[in-house]
Amino acid sequence: MKSNSVSQAVVAPYADALISLAQEQNHLDAIAKDVRLIGDTLADSVELTQLLASPLIGANVKKGVIESVFGSSVNVLTKSFLLLLVDRKRIAFLGEIVKEFKALLRVIDQVSLAEITTALKLSRAQEDSIRDRVKAMTKAKSVELDITINPDLIGGVIIKVGSQVVDASIRGQLRRLKSSLTAGV
Structure with missing residues (x-):
């Protein structure tokens, strides 16, 4: 075990x-x-x-x-x-x-947990925007944000809700660009 x-x-x-x-x-x-x-x-x-x-x-x-x-x-x-x-x-x-x-x-309160990783501290408006998007995505009554700041992301945000991950970080975009460029070689 x-x-x-x-x-x-x-x-x-x-x-x-x-x-x-x-x-x-x-x-x-x-x-x-x-x-x-x-x-x-x-x-x-x-x-x-x-x-x-x-x-x-x-x-x-x-x-x-x-x-x-x-x-x-x-x-x-x-x-x-x-x-x-x-x-x-x-x-x-x-x-x-x-x-x-x-x-x-x-689970009892029908609240979704969104784990947010961002390069910089988010403004209240940005947090509210993320909450609204996650609420629409999960159909939850409300959304709780667990925010981690990681300067290695360079910019952007990674949102994880359950098993779903949305990588809108600059680091993620650069990684995808690199893999598409090397795939063509």
């Missing part, structure tokens, strides 16, 4: 359980907000991610950190879930559980 499939076997049940419990208790919006906060906090703090993943740090220390970082800012259900992950020695998978939860939430 590959490590990715092992982590998926761990991650999916916990994300499913959290989303199911949130729906049953009519707290889905609050829990979703908490999960976004947790994801943002983990993304902003490499130290926190490393601490939670470390097998050398005891459960009580991890619970204390969770209490101090998220204690009053998250729903009681969310905090209980985090403490359960510590007890079950699954807290190292928290970042992946957050991603899986967000993916499940997008």
Whole structure:
């Protein structure tokens, strides 16, 4: 079994359980907000991610950190879930559980995720234009953008929605031009 499939076997049940419990208790919006906060906090703090993943740090220390970082800012259900992950020695998978939860939430809310790679920061108008095009392409109610800036593209944009990829980058155009020129030789 590959490590990715092992982590998926761990991650999916916990994300499913959290989303199911949130729906049953009519707290889905609050829990979703908490999960976004947790994801943002983990993304902003490499130290926190490393601490939670470390097998050398005891459960009580991890619970204390969770209490101090998220204690009053998250729903009681969310905090209980985090403490359960510590007890079950699954807290190292928290970042992946957050991603899986967000993916499940997008399915429930009929939201498409568009992964955007661009050479420069996009303006609000450009983001809205991409959202509108992806919405038309996927028939989703709304579109969430995950934007990555990669100066190697030179210019333009690459849009990935599910398995569909639209490469409108200058680098992609140059690559296609090169292959068409060398194909004729």
